[in-house]
Amino acid sequence: MTTPPFEPATEHDIAVASAQLGRPVRNVLGIAARCVCGNPTVVATAPRLADGTPFPTLYYLSHPAATAAMSDLEADHVMVELQDALGDDETSAAYHAAHAAYLADRGQFGEVPEISGISAGGMPVRVKCLHALAAHSLAAGPGVNPIGDLALERGDWSPTVCECVDYAIEP
Template identity: 75%
Template sequence: MTTPPFDPPSEADIAVVSAQLGRTARGVVGIAARCACGNPTVVATAPRLADGTPFPTFYYLTHPAATAAMSTLEAEQVMPELAALLDDETTAAAYLRAHEAYLADRAGFGDVPEIAGISAGGMPTRVKCLHALAGHALAAGAGVNPIGDEALRRSRWSPGRCECLEPGAASAAR
């Protein structure tokens, strides 16, 4: 099984992610997507943390503006609308493929029986967490996760426009 192509985290990346999260970043195995300025937007996280905790969320959205945008969509009750898209057989099949791709990406970093078959965001049958689905869509690229793509399209945030909160943080990740 091949592992997804992403940058290994640098010390500067870990510092930026820790600042984004407001806590020490844990289990980061890669930077799966970056802001237009180069800062991390999505991290890939080990499926088992150093303390032994299983961690199913392989693609973890860390960018504060992106996470705020997904929280806004959730607060605006967009999730039922996105879940209704799964009534379409083509969308449901694509969402199932996204789930399978997510599991395959994570499997390259270890087998954790406690989370076998569990991806993130409610995949493959529900829409549960837009943060996880948007993180996967950003990491995997457009066209892989239809619900994540749609959440990003509906959000007020864009991966092509820097909205990093700290002016000096942009140069720290490069």
Template identity: 70%
Template structure:
């Protein structure tokens, strides 16, 4: 079920990421998911940034329209309802499996004792950040992260429709 390795970053990816983030990307080890036009949507980030800072968010959602859609969902207070779903043992086990998969993917890029056992988005027991959960769902594919999948399903953004300010190389 492991997702990495990723294709190397291109110079164009770095330019697009800088525009998406409003700053240079830090510690990126690859593009984990792309827009249909080819631009980065999710990057994989080293578990330790170049300055030595531990960084638990391995799958980082960068696409501005996707991040805006997740912010809109969070503002609409959907997270308590999503968290309530974790009372269903099937959903809870799938979410725990997503947590384990996330950690397994990140470990391929280094062990960082300060963040051992910490994934992202509140996994495995809480729903804390839809941006992180959607990023994981996009990188790992449907069926791996049930809450990330649900966030993507309920959002106004679709990975199948380019909403980039500047089309990528394929769009």
């Protein structure tokens, strides 16, 4: 079993991610990707929330600028184009592998029968949520999720440029 690519969240990380989302974050396992300034970009969430709800989205995009960029792509119907990319055998095979990698990462935190075989973002055969796919790409790194990588390339946000606001979180 491998270790997922994230580090434990600090109290400050939890406060910032909550401010980013405009609500308290739930059942955070760690920070899966960070802005170049150090703020959370992707939080890793437990596969079963404290209230018992199954939660398939291990990698959750929290950074407002990244979230806005993915929302803009979805509004521009880029998902149709990215869905068409799955017609390429190599891209389709890589997307299936991304699905398996996602399930393996999440499976390290317990099996949840209600979401067995379900990853995120429509994997392995659909493009459903660019936020989830971009979050997976940011967490796992380039080359793991081809559709998430393409979404990040197409969006007007870059993980190499800080667009954070001052969250005024007390240390």
